[in-house]
Amino acid sequence: MFRLAQDLIASGMRPRLRLDNVLTEATDWDVILVDAPPSLGPLNDNVVLATDGLIVPVEADESSQLALNHLLRQLDTLEDNYDTRIDIFGIIVSNVAYPLDNEQEAAIEWFEERFENRVPVWQIRNRVDIKRAIQSGYSIFHPDAEDIDMEDEYSQIAQEVANV
Amino acid sequence: MSDEIDERLSQRFESDEGEDEQPQSEDSDMSSNNSQADKTAQTSQNTQKPKNIKKEWNVRSFYLDDDLDANLSMMFKRLDLRLSETDSDVDIKKTRHFYPLIVELGLERLEEMESTEVTERLDG
Numbered sequence: 001m002f003r004l005a006q007d008l009i010a011s012g013m014r015p016r017l018r019l020d021n022v023l024t025e026a027t028d029w030d031v032i033l034v035d036a037p038p039s040l041g042p043l044n045d046n047v048v049l050a051t052d053g054l055i056v057p058v059e060a061d062e063s064s065q066l067a068l069n070h071l072l073r074q075l076d077t078l079e080d081n082y083d084t085r086i087d088i089f090g091i092i093v094s095n096v097a098y099p100l101d102n103e104q105e106a107a108i109e110w111f112e113e114r115f116e117n118r119v120p121v122w123q124i125r126n127r128v129d130i131k132r133a134i135q136s137g138y139s140i141f142h143p144d145a146e147d148i149d150m151e152d153e154y155s156q157i158a159q160e161v162a163n164v
Numbered sequence: 165m166s167d168e169i170d171e172r173l174s175q176r177f178e179s180d181e182g183e184d185e186q187p188q189s190e191d192s193d194m195s196s197n198n199s200q201a202d203k204t205a206q207t208s209q210n211t212q213k214p215k216n217i218k219k220e221w222n223v224r225s226f227y228l229d230d231d232l233d234a235n236l237s238m239m240f241k242r243l244d245l246r247l248s249e250t251d252s253d254v255d256i257k258k259t260r261h262f263y264p265l266i267v268e269l270g271l272e273r274l275e276e277m278e279s280t281e282v283t284e285r286l287d288g
Binding site: 065066068069072073075076088110114115118119159160162163 | 165166168169170172173175176177257258259260
C-alpha cells in the first residue's frame with residue numbers, strides 16, 4: 001500500500017509538500033495529529049514537512065537507536081533542502097515491560113541521557129488494556145475502557161502537544 | 165553510531181539550550197526583588213521559570229462537563245485575544261500559564277468561601 005501511495009506522491013508536483021498544502025487549508029481544528037508511517041520515504045517526508053513538530057515513538061531496544069539515527073539524518077537533509085526547521089516535541093518509549101531486562105534498561109537510559117533536559121521522554125508500559133481499547137475501537141479514556149495506569153502519561157503527551 | 169547521533173542532537177538543540185540560561189539568571193534576580201510583586205505577577209513569573217514543565221511540574225487530569233469545558237476554552241481564547249490587544253509580551257500558553265492561573269485563582273476564591281457557600285455551589 002505504501003509503495004503505491006509513494007509512487008502516486010512522487011508522480012506529482014512538489015511531491016513532499018502535498019500534505020502541507022492540504023493542512024494549510026485545515027483551520028477548523030486546534031490540533032491535528034498525523035500518524036506517520038514507520039518507514040522513511042516520501043510519505044513520511046510529507047508528514048514531517050507539514051507538521052509543527054514530531055513526537056518520536058521508539059522501543060527500548062538497539063534497533064530503535066539505529067532508526068533514530070536514520071530519522072535525524074533525514075530531518076537534517078529535509079531542513080537543508082527545504083530551508084525549514086523541524087522540531088522534536090518529545091520521545092515516547094513504548095511497549096516497556098517491567099521488570100526491565102538489561103537491554104531495555106540500557107536502551108531507556110540511552111534515550112534519557114540524550115533527550116532529557118531537551119524534550120520530554122515518556123514511557124508507555126506494555127498494557128493489555130491499551131490493546132483491548134484499540135481493538136474495541138475506542139480510546140483508553142472512553143468510559144467503557146478499563147482503568148489503565150498509563151492515562152496520566154497519555155495526558156501529559158496530549159498536554160505537550162496542546163501547549164505547543 | 166552514538167557519536168553521530170550526539171552530534172546531530174547537539175546541533176539540533178543547540179539554540180534551545182542557549183536560551184535556557186537566560187531565564188534562570190533572571191529568576192535569581194526576581195526571587196530577591198519580588199516583594200513588591202503582587203500574587204498574579206508572581207504566578208506569571210513562576211510559571212515561566214521551568215524550561216520543561218512536563219518534567220518539573222505535576223500532571224492532573226480533570227473531567228469537565230460540556231458547558232464547563234466549553235467555557236474554559238472560550239475563556240482562554242478571550243484572554244489570549246485580550247492580551248494580544250494590549251501589546252502584552254506574554255504569549256499565553258494553556259498548560260504553562262492558563263491552567264495554573266485558573267487553579268490558583270480558584271484556590272484563592274475557595275479560601276475566602278464559607279463552607280455553606282461551597283456546598284450551595286456544589287449543589288447548584
